[in-house]
Amino acid sequence: xxxxxxxxxxEGLYCPAGDFFIDPVRPVERALVTHGHADHARAGHRAVxxxxxxxxxxxxxxxxxxxxxxxxxxSAWITLGESRVRFVPAGHILGSAQIVVEVGGxxxxxxxxxxxxxxxxxxxxxxxxxxxxxxxATFGLPVFRHPPARDEIGKLIASxxxxxxxxxxxxxxxxxxxxxxxxxxxxxxxxxxxFLHGSLQRLCDYYQSRGVxxxxxxxxxxxxxxxxxxxRVVIGPPTSFGTPWARRFADPMIAFASGWMGVRPRIRQRxxxxxxxxxxxxxxxxxxxxIEDVGAEQIWVTHGQEEALVRWCELQGIRARPLNxxxxxxxxx
Amino acid sequence: MKAFARxxxxxxxxxxxxxxxxxxxxxxxxxxxxxxxxxLAALTGDLHLPAVKPAVLRALVAERVDEVLFRLSYDYVGDxxxxxxxxxxxxxxxxxxxxxxxxxxxxxxSRGAAAAVVGDLLDRLDPSSRYALLKLVxxxxxxxxxxxxxxxxxxxxGGVPVTEIEELWHGLVAPYGALxxxxxxxxxxxxxLARGPFRPVMLATPVSESxxxxxxxxxxxxxxxxxxxxxxxxxDRGVRRLYSRSGDDISAAFPDALxxxxxxxxxxxxxxxxxxxxxxxxAALQQRLNRKTVGKATLxxxxxxxxxxxxxxxxxxxxxxxxxxxxxxxLESIITGKSPDRLDLSPLIPxxxxxxxxxxxxxxxxxxxxxxxxxxxxxxxxxxRPKGPxxxxxxxxxxxxxxxxxxxxxxxxxxxxxxxxxxxxxTGEGALTPVGKAYFGFTDEELLQxxxxxxxxxxxxxxxxxxxxxxxxxxxxxxxxxxxxNRSRRHKSGVAMRFPRISRLRWDKRPAEADRLEALxxxxxxxxx
Ligand SMILES: [Zn+2]
Ligand SMILES: [Zn+2]
Numbered sequence: 001x002x003x004x005x006x007x008x009x010x011e012g013l014y015c016p017a018g019d020f021f022i023d024p025v026r027p028v029e030r031a032l033v034t035h036g037h038a039d040h041a042r043a044g045h046r047a048v049x050x051x052x053x054x055x056x057x058x059x060x061x062x063x064x065x066x067x068x069x070x071x072x073x074x075s076a077w078i079t080l081g082e083s084r085v086r087f088v089p090a091g092h093i094l095g096s097a098q099i100v101v102e103v104g105g106x107x108x109x110x111x112x113x114x115x116x117x118x119x120x121x122x123x124x125x126x127x128x129x130x131x132x133x134x135x136x137a138t139f140g141l142p143v144f145r146h147p148p149a150r151d152e153i154g155k156l157i158a159s160x161x162x163x164x165x166x167x168x169x170x171x172x173x174x175x176x177x178x179x180x181x182x183x184x185x186x187x188x189x190x191x192x193x194x195f196l197h198g199s200l201q202r203l204c205d206y207y208q209s210r211g212v213x214x215x216x217x218x219x220x221x222x223x224x225x226x227x228x229x230x231x232r233v234v235i236g237p238p239t240s241f242g243t244p245w246a247r248r249f250a251d252p253m254i255a256f257a258s259g260w261m262g263v264r265p266r267i268r269q270r271x272x273x274x275x276x277x278x279x280x281x282x283x284x285x286x287x288x289x290x291i292e293d294v295g296a297e298q299i300w301v302t303h304g305q306e307e308a309l310v311r312w313c314e315l316q317g318i319r320a321r322p323l324n325x326x327x328x329x330x331x332x333x
Numbered sequence: 334m335k336a337f338a339r340x341x342x343x344x345x346x347x348x349x350x351x352x353x354x355x356x357x358x359x360x361x362x363x364x365x366x367x368x369x370x371x372x373l374a375a376l377t378g379d380l381h382l383p384a385v386k387p388a389v390l391r392a393l394v395a396e397r398v399d400e401v402l403f404r405l406s407y408d409y410v411g412d413x414x415x416x417x418x419x420x421x422x423x424x425x426x427x428x429x430x431x432x433x434x435x436x437x438x439x440x441x442x443s444r445g446a447a448a449a450v451v452g453d454l455l456d457r458l459d460p461s462s463r464y465a466l467l468k469l470v471x472x473x474x475x476x477x478x479x480x481x482x483x484x485x486x487x488x489x490x491g492g493v494p495v496t497e498i499e500e501l502w503h504g505l506v507a508p509y510g511a512l513x514x515x516x517x518x519x520x521x522x523x524x525x526l527a528r529g530p531f532r533p534v535m536l537a538t539p540v541s542e543s544x545x546x547x548x549x550x551x552x553x554x555x556x557x558x559x560x561x562x563x564x565x566x567x568x569d570r571g572v573r574r575l576y577s578r579s580g581d582d583i584s585a586a587f588p589d590a591l592x593x594x595x596x597x598x599x600x601x602x603x604x605x606x607x608x609x610x611x612x613x614x615x616a617a618l619q620q621r622l623n624r625k626t627v628g629k630a631t632l633x634x635x636x637x638x639x640x641x642x643x644x645x646x647x648x649x650x651x652x653x654x655x656x657x658x659x660x661x662x663x664l665e666s667i668i669t670g671k672s673p674d675r676l677d678l679s680p681l682i683p684x685x686x687x688x689x690x691x692x693x694x695x696x697x698x699x700x701x702x703x704x705x706x707x708x709x710x711x712x713x714x715x716x717x718r719p720k721g722p723x724x725x726x727x728x729x730x731x732x733x734x735x736x737x738x739x740x741x742x743x744x745x746x747x748x749x750x751x752x753x754x755x756x757x758x759x760t761g762e763g764a765l766t767p768v769g770k771a772y773f774g775f776t777d778e779e780l781l782q783x784x785x786x787x788x789x790x791x792x793x794x795x796x797x798x799x800x801x802x803x804x805x806x807x808x809x810x811x812x813x814x815x816x817x818x819n820r821s822r823r824h825k826s827g828v829a830m831r832f833p834r835i836s837r838l839r840w841d842k843r844p845a846e847a848d849r850l851e852a853l854x855x856x857x858x859x860x861x862x
Contacts, residue, residue: 141402141405141406141409142398142402142406142419142420143406143409143410143416143419143420144419145419145460162359241748241749242742242748242749243749244749246749247749247750254748262419263409263410263415263419264342264345264410264412264415265410265411265412267346268345268346270748271348271744271748272346273346273347273348274346275346305405305409307405308401308402308405308406311399311401311402311405312399312402315399
């Protein structure tokens with residue numbers, strides 16, 4: 001490789017041959033967006049190329065005018081300048097994609113956020129062999145090994161059976177996690193209505209419209225009686241737990257669905273009584289397995305625990321470096 | 334082991350005491366013998382496994398995990414047992430080994446083999462069980478669950494009074510097969526054959542001045558209620574023990590008090606520390622608590638002694654069924670003249686009418702007196718807290734008006750409220766200085782009001798803490814009740830309150846009317862702290 005097909009810039013990852021950015025954190029002329037999470041998909045670019053679902057999610061979050069020009073990517077190759085690109089499923093959330101970039105004879109895959117485990121709310125991760133693989137590292141430490149999500153949902157269901165008088169207040173991020181928790185509950189046979197914080201409604205409706213069945217969802221409204229939620233599941237974004245909204249529930253059992261719930265200091269920090277280790281991201285075994293599977297000559301590591309993943313690559317004799325892109329917060333997960 | 338590991342995790346995360354007790358009760362009800370017995374021993378601190386040092390664990394993990402990856406992980410997680418439990422790559426699939434198998438393998442390992450046994454167990458267990466194992470062998474479960482609560486849960490499981498458990502406890506060893514057989518109705522109550530057993534303590538109920546009016550003063554003996562630790566001192570055919578009132582053996586921390594025993598029997602009394610010819614405040618006693626061993630300097634600086642209240646057993650005679658009058662006479666005959674600096678008699682307060690006693694109660698002869706105890710002359714010594722025979726008539730708590738300065742978010746179910754409050758009083762320079770923290774005493778309704786006030790009057794935020802407006806003309810005045818005051822170098826104000834709680838919200842007062850630090854300082858002097 002003489003000049004790399006992608007290189008880090010302050011705006012984000014840039015492709016000189018195609019004159020575009022991937023998941024830029026500042027407004028740019030042309031943005032390719034891997035998925036709808038806020039630190040990857042921002043408003044204010046002139047042109048956005050993303051999957052149809054990601055474009056819909058951006059419109060729901062930012063309004064229909066979030067970009068001057070949009071183009072929906074399917075699985076076909078798209079030529080941009082001297083490069084060609086293709087979007088393939090990343091298994092992270094609905095519409096999430098890896099972006100394959102080919103310049104000359106070199107293929108780079110920007111993995112975006114991805115996971116390998118099964119998830120009924122989105123298409124499964126597709127493995128694309130490449131020369132350079134750009135890996136996230138949100139859970140890039142060997143202490144992160146996510147148990148099967150089914151088992152974690154089992155804990156919630158078991159608790160509902162024992163703590164019948166308590167409201168099970170489940171914290172879950174609005175895009176992806178909330179819908180996955182609901183769907184996991186349904187797949188486990190839980191068919192009672194599930195109550196939602198208002199901010200989750202539109203995205204849940206959208207998931208349902210895309211064929212992700214979520215069952216009966218009701219708003220957790222203010223005027224319901226205080227004990228009306230006893231023994232029920234109420235789902236809200238974690239930010240809602242510090243607000244007056246959360247205070248109307250009788251004797252709440254605070255649960256939180258997140259990969260961070262795999263480590264106890266994080267559990268205690270959030271005052272969580274029922275941790276549910278359910279993650280949208282790859283855990284350590286998935287990250288290292290993916291790096292082996294793609295067979296890339298070089299691994300670039302971005303947001304998260306870059307240092308440990310780079311170290312692991314070195315131990316395997318794989319060339320790796322941290323990208324040190326700025327602007328990606330700790331993944332809301 | 335999985336069920337035990339899960340119990341530990343739930344105990345750590347559950348904020349409510351009652352929920353914790355319910356968790357243990359459920360565990361004891363659903364776990365077979367002998368696992369539940371070992372788990373119980375782990376919770377009461379009676380499970381003694383060969384200790385494995387952190388360095389040994391680090392060496393074990395270094396054989397399998399790259400040093401850099403381990404360091405990065407440990408930096409992130411912050412706890413050695415947790416890091417190892419998560420990072421450990423087991424050779425095969427995990428099994429749910431019974432806790433008893435784990436305990437037996439560890440206890441039967443020779444000194445040098447303990448590390449290898451731990452390594453092998455780590456290989457067979459799932460991550461949560463690995464964590465529980467490592468907490469067991471490093472000797473710090475830290476569940477926030479006391480031995481006392483474990484016994485409460487056990488009593489609830491068996492449907493017996495907790496005092497019956499406490500009475501038996503010191504004659505039993507894990508895994509407590511005979512005890513569970515009795516609690517499950519499969520066998521009769523085990524007999525405590527151990528020497529120097531604990532006998533459940535008799536406790537008093539609170540009483541107010543108005544309630545006393547209906548009682549006959551001549552039926553009651555009065556004595557001072559000392560602010561130390563209620564203990565039971567036992568000497569039984571060469572075995573001497575000092576028990577806390579919940580039956581925990583605290584002998585090791587108080588060898589000097591044990592020296593006082595020159596009788597055969599069982600005395601109920603108060604453990605206190607001497608200071609300059611008088612009784613030292615509770616803070617001095619705290620220097621002696623929770624120590625496994627005690628050094629010469631501590632023994633010299635904080636000499637402990639026992640002030641005897643009652644005699645339960647005299648040689649082989651169980652006196653508990655006798656009236657207090659008779660037990661007291663036997664007690665006086667035993668105590669007289671023997672090591673008075675180690676063991677003395679709690680004096681009775683002569684009185685004829687309640688108002689006479691009330692006057693004495695207001696001016697006690699020592700600052701380390703919390704109030705007055707009233708015992709019916711005809712009362713037998715009964716386990717627990719029967720209503721009627723014994724009363725405690727506490728001195729009114731100290732009360733000050735302070736100004737709310739900072740509020741912090743609570744935990745668990747209170748995590749959406751600002752429920753922990755730091756309050757201050759005015760210094761000579763006209764500034765507020767924090768003098769204490771309180772997180773209870775108020776009603777749910779008042780919590781909502783304070784929370785609202787905090788949100789509406791925040792001037793600064795530091796993480797979970799908010800500074801609120803606290804100016805002479807604008808702020809929230811809290812009436813704070815507390816049991817006593819100690820000097821403190823850790824607090825900027827130089828004082829530390831004991832047992833502070835919010836007793837009233839004074840919306841009617843302006844902060845300028847709140848108390849001054851001088852008032853607290855003069856209180857320090859009058860209470861001799
Ligand atoms: Zn994401
Ligand atoms: Zn991300």
